[in-house]
Amino acid sequence: MDLDDKICLCFRVSRRKLVNWARLHQPRVASQLSECGGAGTGCGWCVPFLKQIFQQGTLGEDVSIEELTAEEYARRRAAYVREGKGTPPPGAGEVTS
Numbered sequence: 001m002d003l004d005d006k007i008c009l010c011f012r013v014s015r016r017k018l019v020n021w022a023r024l025h026q027p028r029v030a031s032q033l034s035e036c037g038g039a040g041t042g043c044g045w046c047v048p049f050l051k052q053i054f055q056q057g058t059l060g061e062d063v064s065i066e067e068l069t070a071e072e073y074a075r076r077r078a079a080y081v082r083e084g085k086g087t088p089p090p091g092a093g094e095v096t097s
Contacts, residue, residue, distance in 0.1 A: 005070040007049050009077055010042025010092035015065075018050065022057035030054035043086030045077040 001007070003016035013036060021036035030051045034040045040047045052065050068076070080086055 001065060001068055001070060001073060005073070007053070008037065008039035008042065008046045009074060010046075010088045011038040013037040013039040015053070018053050019057055022053060027054065042092050043077070043081055043088040045080050045086055 001015055003019065004014050006012050007015045007018055018033060018036055018039060022033065025032070025035070027033060027035075031040070033050045033054060040050045049065060056065075081088060
């Protein structure tokens, strides 16, 4: 995924914004990334990706985010929501097929 692709589709938070936020604020735990535009507080789909961004940016670990296109990422998130594993908040990012 590119830096400008959205990681949190509910609140439209890009990978770039999350990476920069982590670099500037140096969160102690991955859940603090939710302070960046509410990322991870909607349907929950992006939480594993937020953990990877935290490990990579804050802990300095060499962890690569799963190589997905933005379209495949959105398709997998839509399936996740359809399966009842998460519910986006009202007015959050679109869930498409």
